[in-house]
Amino acid sequence: MPWTATPDDDRRFMDLAIEQARTSWDEGGVPIGAVLVHEGRVLAAGHNQRFQQDSAILHGETDTIEKAGRLPAAVYRESVLYTTLSPCIMCAGTALLYEIPRIVVGENRSFEMSEALLAERGVQVDVLDDPACIALMERMLAERPALWSEDIGVDEGASTKGAR
Amino acid sequence: MPWTATPDDDRRFMDLAIEQARTSWDEGGVPIGAVLVHEGRVLAAGHNQRFQQDSAILHGETDTIEKAGRLPAAVYRESVLYTTLSPCIMCAGTALLYEIPRIVVGENRSFEMSEALLAERGVQVDVLDDPACIALMERMLAERPALWSEDIGVDEGASTKGAR
Numbered sequence: 607m608p609w610t611a612t613p614d615d616d617r618r619f620m621d622l623a624i625e626q627a628r629t630s631w632d633e634g635g636v637p638i639g640a641v642l643v644h645e646g647r648v649l650a651a652g653h654n655q656r657f658q659q660d661s662a663i664l665h666g667e668t669d670t671i672e673k674a675g676r677l678p679a680a681v682y683r684e685s686v687l688y689t690t691l692s693p694c695i696m697c698a699g700t701a702l703l704y705e706i707p708r709i710v711v712g713e714n715r716s717f718e719m720s721e722a723l724l725a726e727r728g729v730q731v732d733v734l735d736d737p738a739c740i741a742l743m744e745r746m747l748a749e750r751p752a753l754w755s756e757d758i759g760v761d762e763g764a765s766t767k768g769a770r
Numbered sequence: 771m772p773w774t775a776t777p778d779d780d781r782r783f784m785d786l787a788i789e790q791a792r793t794s795w796d797e798g799g800v801p802i803g804a805v806l807v808h809e810g811r812v813l814a815a816g817h818n819q820r821f822q823q824d825s826a827i828l829h830g831e832t833d834t835i836e837k838a839g840r841l842p843a844a845v846y847r848e849s850v851l852y853t854t855l856s857p858c859i860m861c862a863g864t865a866l867l868y869e870i871p872r873i874v875v876g877e878n879r880s881f882e883m884s885e886a887l888l889a890e891r892g893v894q895v896d897v898l899d900d901p902a903c904i905a906l907m908e909r910m911l912a913e914r915p916a917l918w919s920e921d922i923g924v925d926e927g928a929s930t931k932g933a934r
Contacts, residue, residue, distance in 0.1 A: 656840065662840055672825060672828075674826065679924055696860070703860040703883075703923050704826075723887075
């Protein structure tokens with residue numbers, strides 16, 4: 607029988623993603639973290655690297671998938687991706703490429719860009735609406751707005767694309 | 771007046787992308803290359819790094835965007851992305867995140883996964899149907915099929931997703 611995450615599992619893995627987000631914040635970066643889980647085992651944990659590695663493509667989710675290394679297609683298809691913030695379309699596209707069937711999202715109040723596309727293509731997206739994730743993004747928007755705007759490809763001061 | 775690529779420009783930049791693809795093949799990797807151009811100037815050139823860096827996320831296009839570094843939103847929005855093969859949905863998502871308005875594709879006979887999505891969202895996709903790009907992929911499919919299947923997230927020997 608394939609592994610199915612319980613609500614307790616979701617909580618535990620989201621807490622790991624939040625830890626990653628906090629680490630990134632402490633490093634001066636964007637506080638978004640993620641964890642990739644297969645059969646209840648953490649394959650990799652990562653966080654946004656825009657500031658730390660001057661990266662345009664290492665968001666929380668892509669950094670995590672990169673850190674998980676080269677995996678067989680079958681592993682991605684049985685994995686769950688946990689992320690503190692609703693994925694941008696680059697990260698959604700990455701999940702769709704590898705056919706990751708479920709994404710657990712910390713919150714989507716601060717930013718939401720791809721959930722309709724993911725749902726359309728059969729990905730299960732579960733949003734926890736987690737206060738800790740919301741607080742991380744509120745601090746980001748208040749204290750590092752330019753870094754955040756850069757991270758989602760909008761001009762400094764512009765409103766976030768697709769934000770609710 | 772904003773810069774507009776002529777057909778000669780397209781040819782020249784696609785040739786640079788092909789050079790990148792050939793370099794990747796010679797290194798033992800996936801022969802897909804890309805170039806990002808702004809106002810007629812090459813910002814970065816890159817190629818697939820699955821084999822070379824054991825990377826799950828550095829395709830030709832994402833490697834190129836990563837190599838271009840942290841750019842202002844306005845630069846992406848005036849840039850053209852040249853790629854030897856029609857982009858997968860991860861790379862299409864990356865172009866959509868940064869609102870790159872035009873993608874010039876070497877060929878889409880070997881693989882096509884995202885052109886409808888790109889067109890839907892207003893990206894101009896021009897396909898050159900270039901024999902050199904087709905030949906690169908034919909050799910790849912014949913000589914390194916497992917590496918290619920891994921690169922697009924399908925099991926070894928499975929048919930390519932969305933392939934025509």
